[in-house]
Amino acid sequence: MRKENSTNAINEQFLFQVCELNSAIAMISGRWKSQIVYSISQGNNRFHLLKKELPNISEQVLGRQLRELETHAIIIKREIPETVPSGIEYVLTNKGIDLVPVLEKLCDWGKTYADGKAIAVCSDLINSSR
Amino acid sequence: MRKENSTNAINEQFLFQVCELNSAIAMISGRWKSQIVYSISQGNNRFHLLKKELPNISEQVLGRQLRELETHAIIIKREIPETVPSGIEYVLTNKGIDLVPVLEKLCDWGKTYADGKAIAVCSDLINSSR
DNA sequence: GCAATAGCTAACAAAATTGTGAGCCGCAAA
DNA sequence: TTTGCGGCTCACAATTTTGTTAGCTATTGC
Numbered sequence: 001m002r003k004e005n006s007t008n009a010i011n012e013q014f015l016f017q018v019c020e021l022n023s024a025i026a027m028i029s030g031r032w033k034s035q036i037v038y039s040i041s042q043g044n045n046r047f048h049l050l051k052k053e054l055p056n057i058s059e060q061v062l063g064r065q066l067r068e069l070e071t072h073a074i075i076i077k078r079e080i081p082e083t084v085p086s087g088i089e090y091v092l093t094n095k096g097i098d099l100v101p102v103l104e105k106l107c108d109w110g111k112t113y114a115d116g117k118a119i120a121v122c123s124d125l126i127n128s129s130r
Numbered sequence: 131m132r133k134e135n136s137t138n139a140i141n142e143q144f145l146f147q148v149c150e151l152n153s154a155i156a157m158i159s160g161r162w163k164s165q166i167v168y169s170i171s172q173g174n175n176r177f178h179l180l181k182k183e184l185p186n187i188s189e190q191v192l193g194r195q196l197r198e199l200e201t202h203a204i205i206i207k208r209e210i211p212e213t214v215p216s217g218i219e220y221v222l223t224n225k226g227i228d229l230v231p232v233l234e235k236l237c238d239w240g241k242t243y244a245d246g247k248a249i250a251v252c253s254d255l256i257n258s259s260r
Numbered sequence: 261g262c263a264a265t266a267g268c269t270a271a272c273a274a275a276a277t278t279g280t281g282a283g284c285c286g287c288a289a290a
Numbered sequence: 291t292t293t294g295c296g297g298c299t300c301a302c303a304a305t306t307t308t309g310t311t312a313g314c315t316a317t318t319g320c
Contacts (some may be wrong), residue, residue: 007279008161008305011186015165020240021233022165027240029159031138031308034153035145047267063268071261074242085317086220086307100227102239103151105232110150110157112226113203138275138308161278177297188279193298215287218297 002057027072032057032065034103037074041100045089066090074099157202160191162187162195167204167222171230175219197222204229 015022026032032054039053050062069075074096080087092100156227158164169183180192201204204226210217222230227235 006278006305007186007280010162011161011278014186015162018165019237020244021168022238023236023244025159025164025242030234031141032145034155035148038149038151048265051266056137056144057148057266058311060270060311061309064308066268074226085266098239098242102232103237104153104236106158107149107151109225109232110154111226112228114150136308141308178295181296188281188283189298190300191279194278195273196298213298236297 017104027074028099028103030065030068032061033069036062036065036069037096037099038103040075040090040092041097044089047088047090050090157204158233160195160198162191163199166192166195166199167226167229168233169219169226170205171223174199175221177218177220190206 012022012026012080028037035054036050039050044050044053047060047062047066051057051059051064054062066075066077070077071097073093075090076093078091079090080089142152142156146156160165165178165184169180174180174183177192179198180189180196181187181189184192196205200207202225203223206219206223207240208219210219
């Protein structure tokens with residue numbers, strides 16, 4: 001996100017002010033990002049573990065997304081103490097931890113309406129008019 | 131989203147298969163989109179009402195986002211019966227209605243951690259190591 | 261020494277999203 | 291009959307996101 005004062009950036013800011021919903025979505029959208037958060041919450045909290053989980057991701061992209069998640073204070077990068085080749089792990093902040101159940105809600109919603117099952121307008125509306 | 135079999139599109143598909151979470155996020159991310167859903171749920175269910183609510187949006191963009199929301203079966207477009215200049219309204223489907231509380235959860239999460247307040251790793255982790 | 265593992269990053273290219281300019285239809289009021 | 295509202299859409303340009311190529315440090319194992 002290399003901003004400027006383009007219309008795009010201005011509109012983004014506008015939405016951020018309308019409701020935190022928009023900044024929340026900005027933080028979790030982006031390819032791989034929420035999947036990374038979820039994977040970390042499941043224990044895949046090291047660079048190489050994430051790489052294994054997401055076989056198609058390139059290291060550059062993974063590093064970039066991790067940095068962004070760190071910027072948004074969803075995760076924190078830590079050296080694992082007392083490891084000789086000095087490992088790095090990613091830990092969810094409390095912000096990140098609170099995000100997980102919300103992601104699960106989103107996931108449930110996605111599952112419920114996967115494919116195209118059971119889509120309808122609010123009952124009475126379907127069988128009226130055209 | 132004019133897909134192809136670009137790496138980008140392939141990775142998107144990969145994530146969709148990993149978890150519905152990713153398809154859910156793909157449906158609600160995108161500038162204005164979730165704000166539109168929320169606005170419709172609040173009663174701003176006509177083109178011109180949405181335009182008023184979102185002063186910076188261009189009509190082209192609004193129309194496009196509405197179309198995408200329709201494609202994802204989150205909203206449905208209906209003619210309002212018995213109106214003489216034949217008005218159009220947008221109605222949330224049950225899928226859309228179920229989405230609203232999830233958006234509210236996201237919003238709450240965003241509010242809780244707005245600015246940079248109270249970010250910390252899981253208690254004990256802060257005051258250890260470097 | 262040489263390869264492998266872990267953990268990255270910069271610079272660039274490709275693809276996707278977002279915004280702009282212009283225009284179109286039907287209807288109604290002035 | 292011209293203006294204005296409501297409701298859009300197309301083609302194109304600007305911006306942003308995503309992916310690629312190449313590299314770099316440090317340590318372990320052979």
